[in-house]
Amino acid sequence: MKNCLYAVLLSCFAVINTTAQTISEYKQYDFVPGNVILFDDDLTNSIVGSNPENWTIEGGEAKVIKEADNNCISVNVYYTKISPKLSKPVLPDNFTIEYDTWLADGYDGNPGIEIHLMQGDQEMIITPNKHELTVSYPNDGRAAKDNPEAYFGENKFYNRWVHIAMSYNKKHFTVYLDQYKQIDIDDCAITPDRIFVTGNTSGEMKILLDNFKVATGIPKSEITLVNGKFVTHAIKFDVNKSEIKPESMGTINNIVAYLKQNPTVKFEIGGHTDSDGDDAANLKLSEARANAVLNLLISLGVNSNQLTAKGYGESLPIDVNTTQLGKANNRRVEFTTI
Secondary structure, rough: OOOOOOOOOOOOOOOOOOOOHHHHHHHOOOOOOOOEEEEEEEOOOOOOOOOOOEEEEEEEEEEEEEOEEEEEEEEEEOOEEEEOOOOOOOOOEEEEEEEEEOHHHHHOOOOEEEEEEEEEEEEEEEEEEOOOOEEEEEOOOOEEEOOOOOOOOOOOOOOOOOEEEEEOOEEEEEEEEEEEEEEOOOOOOOEEEEEEEEEEEOOOOOOOOOOOOOOEEOOOOOOEEOEEEEEOOOOOEEEOOOOOOOHHHHHHHHHHHHHOOOOOOOOEEEEOOOOOOOOHHHHHHHHHOOOOOOOHHHHHHOOOEEEEEEEEOOOOOOOOOOOHHHHHHHEEEEEEOO
């Protein structure tokens, strides 16, 4: 049951030299993913050593491996190229992409995972490395920004999970590196219709990819209720855990603002899972996650009288539990007025 509500406390795995991000470091984070899921790479039930089943291997080699009891994708060959099997064959005119990436320190400035957004033969390439994040786009366009020295520095980019988030909305393009907004392009001169992911491995050094998600329907910053309810997949948790990942803060901050501006509104926070695993365990986990959200909102200044929490486990699905996308839709948090 991966990422019940979607989505990265940056160290998904307990690996040496990992630097975990905290909620407090993401206090100003304003990235909010799309609310309609197009792809959610859940590797929990994937076979270790196999090709990642939700990807097409266009070149090279990518395999599912296990790191600290969690599955991820390992790039194993120089110039590996893979593409996600999206639920729709063509990208819409607005979408978000999120993923976690790991790069061994032996690469010394070389990029790890790169994202290619394609329109015919034209492409936009998003390249994070230890020095800067760069985006190249058609008509010789290029945007770059140095990584924050206090955070990444010369050696802090490596041997840890880094979270990348990007948003495309009718040629307006933004990219975040962990909690930092690095790139903001008003017109990137491309209307991409497909995605490729590449990586150039060397020797036995790791290039890893996990939690790759694509969504559309980029929401406004304000919370909008539909039939007295706000449903989100953007509050995220690690597998079978109730700690909230810090990249959830874009959505959390919007909820805090809404409740402070509407002090008479009261919400039941409902936690929902997919059907993987034991029913009782899912119920217990959903309760713990709902309470984690409640406690975080209160810590951020929301009046406790405005909130209650309840776990529903897998009892109220909104989609099928027989496909990856259906399960991703069922993993959610619901805020229902009471």
